[in-house]
Amino acid sequence: MTGLGTLDAWVGRTIGVGWLPTRRDLDAYQLRCLNETIGKARVESPFYRSLAGWPETSHLDELKDIDRFPLTTADDLARGDPSLIALPLRDAVRLVTIPTSGTSGRQKRLFFTEADIEATVAYFEHGMATLVRPGSCVAIAFPAERPDSVGDLLMRGLDRMGAIPVALPVDGPVEALVAALRELQPAAIAGMPVTLGAAARCMAADGGPPLRIETALVSADSVSPSFRTALAVIWGTEVFEHWGMTETGYGGALGCDAHDGLHVRETDLHIEIVDADTGRVLPDGSEGEIVITTLRRRGLPLLRYRTGDSGSIAESPCRCGSVLRRLRLAGRIGEPVALGDGKRLRPEVIDDAIFAVTGVIDFLVEFRSGRHMVVGLVTSDPRTVDEVRSVLRSHPAIGPALRAAGIDIAVEIAVDPPPPPCRKRRVLGVEHVA
Ligand SMILES: [Zn+2]
Known part of the structure; x- marks a missing residue:
């Protein structure tokens, strides 16, 4: 029923070509954006101005030249001094503070502008259109009360594509979630694997009426085979994976109906895979740490930011026909x-x-x-x-x-x-x- 055709078409419009984009179109767009982002970051952000290891010229002739620039880390976001911000604070509409798992207790701080938030809503609108039909009810199992939270932005995106998003009660017992789902009878659901897995298993065990949910958007750094099977058996659901974090502007990469890797949000992110120990860039197909550079963010651009997630970039084109590069996820780095x-x-x-x-x-x-x-x-x-x-x-x-x-x-x-x-x-x- 789906396919990334609509997402590629939107990517084409967003990057300024009037057709389905080719790989060359995307690479040219990414190079242009990288040069703008890097140039402005160096001039406008105190952090990037003082960052050691910056090459003499800020200009890239080709995409791979980005490996001349220093990598940045979660610590850089947590330190906040000097600031990464490249615009007056009054222009930042949303401040996000992310608790870090490190021992320092410092928190990462991110700022988003109105344009950043709009870019995410548009990505959710066109990304969700690949797995949800207009007019369908979509149950949201992410917290969505806070304005501009991930649940709120996802609901705004769904609303724009003509679907009917409804927030589920996610801070109560799993039985409340199950009752809400039975009443709602949604065509699709979005949430974390833990939440959706518990709801599906609870429903299978409680003897109540069964439910069919066609598609699920699951956001995680890895989706286990047993979870995928449970949702297929209990709800008849086709699971689409999503990868993202606050640093990626929530949306980062989305699975397609080939279910063989996740297509990167290349309108906004340039992705590299590096060796987690040496920081050296690895060729496509090799597993390493996922490093992102934001392409359109002016307020708080992230340059070569180490996400702590590991994965590889698929070498061959996707069966779905999309030209967007694909990530194969392999979990968090250093978490065994x-x-x-x-x-x-x-x-x-x-x-x-x-x-x-x-x-x-x-x-x-x-x-x-x-x-x-x-x-x-x-x-x-x-x-x-x-x-x-x-x-x-x-x-x-x-x-x-x-x-x-x-x-x-x-x-x-x-x-x-x-x-x-x-x-x-x-x-x-x-x-x-x-
Ligand atoms: Zn695909």
């Missing part, structure tokens, strides 16, 4: 769980293994005193407890790693479980490898 004696586990492996058990609605994993892995389960079927324990023990990656580290597995039913969070599931109490 350290189990001692050099053994590591990726949180998404644990997540996928536990959610693959049909009776699981939601869960929390906690590592205690480096000796116990405690899984708090939300389930309506007590037999799920034994099943999860046995799945973890016999899992080819998890079982041997836990045994080697001398960690035992305890699975229990969670008492007073919190509502499924509108964010990534976190594994608690673990020591993260830096």
Whole structure:
């Protein structure tokens, strides 16, 4: 039913060509925008003016020349001195403060202008048109009350394309979410995997009437196979992945119906993949850290910003026919769980293994005193407890790693479980490898 044709057509109009853009059109647009962004940033932002390692000339002859410029990091955003801002503060319409996971406790601060917000709403409008029809009801499982929050901007984009977005109650129990969905009967849903997974599993277990939801937009840095299967089985849903963060202006890359990577929002982002240790640019197909440069942001431009997410750029063209480059996501950099004696586990492996058990609605994993892995389960079927324990023990990656580290597995039913969070599931109490 879908296809990126409409998104490519919009990209063509946005970058100023009157036809479906070719790769050459996009590269020429990106080069022009990079030169403008870099030139202005150096002149107008105190941070970029004083940034060490800046090459003698700010002009790029080709896209790949961007590798001559220094990389920037979340620390640069958190420090705020000198400021990255390249315009008077009164022109910034929205200030976003993002808590960082680092130990410094400093927060990243970002500013958006009216034009930045408009660019995101337009991207959501045309991106969502690839998976939602005009007139369809779309349930929004992101917090949407705050003006210019991601949920609010997504709803504004959907509204413009003629769909009917409705915000779900996301800060209450999962049963409230399920009741709202049954009443709404939406054609599509948007949210984080944890939220949608819990709602679907709860609905499958409660004996109430089934629901069919055609498409889901899922925002995450990786979507597990067990989650994708659960939504397909329970709601008959085709899952479209989205990748983005506040730094990308929320929207960043969107899956298509080929489901083989996510098409980058190339109207606003130039993407590079670098070696996380050396910072060197890697060729297409190689996995490394995703680095973004904003193309149209004048207030707070980000130049070669290290996102902390890892992935690769697909080498071959997409089956859907879009010329937009594709990202294959591979999770957060440096987030594996350290189990001692050099053994590591990726949180998404644990997540996928536990959610693959049909009776699981939601869960929390906690590592205690480096000796116990405690899984708090939300389930309506007590037999799920034994099943999860046995799945973890016999899992080819998890079982041997836990045994080697001398960690035992305890699975229990969670008492007073919190509502499924509108964010990534976190594994608690673990020591993260830096
Ligand atoms: Zn595609």
